[in-house]
Amino acid sequence: MKIIFMGTPDFAVPVLDALYNSEHQVQAVVTVPDHWGGRNKSQKLESAVKKYADQKNLEVLQPKKLNHASFLNRLRELEPDLIVVVAFKKLPKLVWSIPRLGTINLHASLLPAFRGAAPINHAVIQGEAITGMTTFLIDEKIDTGHILLQERVPIRNDDTAGDLYNRMMEISGEFVLETIQRLESGKITPTPQRDQFASAAPKVFFDQNELDFDQPVNDLYNFIRGMSPYPASWTRYQDKILKIFFAEPVHKVHQETPGTIKTDYQTYFRIYAADGYLEIEDLQWEGKRRMGIKDFLNGLSPQ
Known part of the structure; x- marks a missing residue:
């Protein structure tokens, strides 16, 4: 043919x-x-x-x-x-x-x-x-x-x-x-x-992908996966854009304000959502190289 x-x-x-x-x-x-x-x-x-x-x-x-x-x-x-x-x-x-x-x-x-x-x-x-x-x-x-x-x-x-x-x-x-x-x-x-x-699947854009931590943790987990690796979802940390490529969802009742970030600067980097939190595993400062959480934390200093 x-x-x-x-x-x-x-x-x-x-x-x-x-x-x-x-x-x-x-x-x-x-x-x-x-x-x-x-x-x-x-x-x-x-x-x-x-x-x-x-x-x-x-x-x-x-x-x-x-x-x-x-x-x-x-x-x-x-x-x-x-x-x-x-x-x-x-x-x-x-x-x-x-x-x-x-x-x-x-x-x-x-x-x-x-x-x-x-x-x-x-x-x-x-x-x-x-x-x-x-x-x-x-x-x-x-x-x-x-x-x-x-x-x-x-x-x-x-x-x-x-x-x-x-x-x-x-x-x-x-x-x-x-x-x-x-x-x-x-x-x-x-x-x-x-x-x-029928359902729609319009083009996705990076500037529309800021994570809303008032959402349920499972919805955030799916959103991060769905935008990884491109165009990527993101949040702001230390006044910089932080792309997130993968995170593990943890369902747990807590008293933290959604969007609160906690880390021990050695083993975990945790962002709280409406009904749990995300353990971030794969991420990237905008304009820098992508890295796993251990490498990221090694270069992170408290502010």
């Missing part, structure tokens, strides 16, 4: 790799334009997908606008059977309607749950025990198309969003290949989503 792949971050690379090493033909790879970053904007930054495609000598298309005539003409010239999308922009109908079999997208939830840009983060934040992956046919709206295939993925009690992200990456390639095989053989029936069960 002739396939055009569209994606950007490292999460998309295992699917592209699986397609490249399959019997299918990857005709071209579409990703975001390069941009300048680093100190003084002096470093050219390329997407993880572009780096992989260049290593394999695949044709790379980096349109600034997805409705640009030259880009659309190139897609039509290739006459793809299918477009496969993983972590890319919203596509206009002019693009997703080109392939013979349509355009499929991989989404990191069991749709219609957690539609949006951050399904992994929100599944952990909500304390879900099960999430999964969905392949679906793209339509006019975001994450609303007919479902092709789903696979359940358990969320362990101590999973962070990063743990779940990595586990999904490991199985995503074979999952997409199975979808394509069933689609090609006619052994799959696209199923409409049940919109009444």
